Amino acid sequence: MYYPDHHVHCNFSPDSQTPPEAQIERAIELGMPAICFTDHMDYDYPEEANITFDLKPEIYLPAMRILKEEFADRIDVRIGMEIGLETCYQDKILSYIASAPWDFVIGSIHLSDRKDPYLPSYFAGRTSEEAYRRYFESALECLQTFPPAYDIFGHLDYVFRCGDRSITNAWKAWPDLIDEILRQIIHQGLGLDVNTGGMKNGLPMQHPHDDVLRRYRELGGELITLGSDAHKTIHLGDRFPEVGEKLKALGFKYAAAYKGRKPEFYKL
Template structure:
């Protein structure tokens, strides 16, 4: 089984109210070895209702999580991370994040297309879907060239969750050249990718990214794979991990990764 969920959001993220202790309790009931909290930090995210979204109170977050980690030391494995929003315009702030190296793990993700949020149906009005998806992948290419302070790239084809017809008419091969360049760049930088099961929760045929993209990553020499539910509520902890386990095994992966002190540890599949 996949015994470690490496992508979880709690009440420290503005889009979650989940209690960290509730995650721990359920993970232990499920027989998991550990979890990694990865609350959102997204510099310059568009304002909603007059407040900054995804502006993590890093000190409060770290103080709480490190105390929790210490409380359960020896009985349950807790790691502390952040999901960092990547954009060229905030690269210097991203790369200077956590200067005292307190975190175990940093997921690098892109949530915006040219500064706008594709989560909302109104975003897609009057836009050509394929052109918009291309712009998103172009932004990822720019982001990973300018931002370097992350360990793995999160939910690579995230935008498909919110496209008007999701993946009904989506063919990953239409964007092959972008994936090839993105994955080659990540591998060259020694960074991994995530298999994020929230895509399945959103009704997609595949996790994020499409399992064929994970296959391409392996074919290009990539070895570092983390698995995360991207859960914003406790109910989705470890969501569809059995399915991902089988997918990775079929692709020939021998290990998945969990990060500690910003270094990958390898767990046998």
């Protein structure tokens, strides 16, 4: 079995041009029993980024349900979404999550202090160490502020996809901060998105780094999903076999696939 991809974008995300049918066909070709779409919703993206993430459940859900039906005898299509967490939009974010019957919800940090690490302005006027650390502080602030209304914490060290990559091991750089983040995730019953999305851009690792995953296990963390963060079919399920082997070596026995916000566990 090819592990079911639980972090997939299609043209319901403004940064993808891929029709959902194409992602589904590719998932079938790879031998995935299920695929979970997680299109983007982010409130009030900074003007500088020149993009608007405004996923409308009343359009998205019916369209995806038609595909779910159409492909039902070949693959289980699940309908989730990825929401950008920010403490200043907490009420809106919580209402949005509660507004529709998602199969799966990823909570991700895409902005820190309303700045996008994909843009050089995120790093301006501070060292890379400061800019990177601030991203993880924002993650902890969200974990401390939000109730566990989502299922999985998205690409925990996503910030390393950007900038000069002078640091890629967050646990080595800020062990106390990362431990606190992992403890919050475990304590709240959330899980980690093991995400291969940075590797297509040359990041030499999945998110999060091996040492973060190792520490998560040591602290008692078990709940993980596998996601490619594919915006194109070519990246769907990217490197899942090798990352699956690595996860086993790190002590993970199972990963989760979600349906109706409930995890179903499959063997790695």
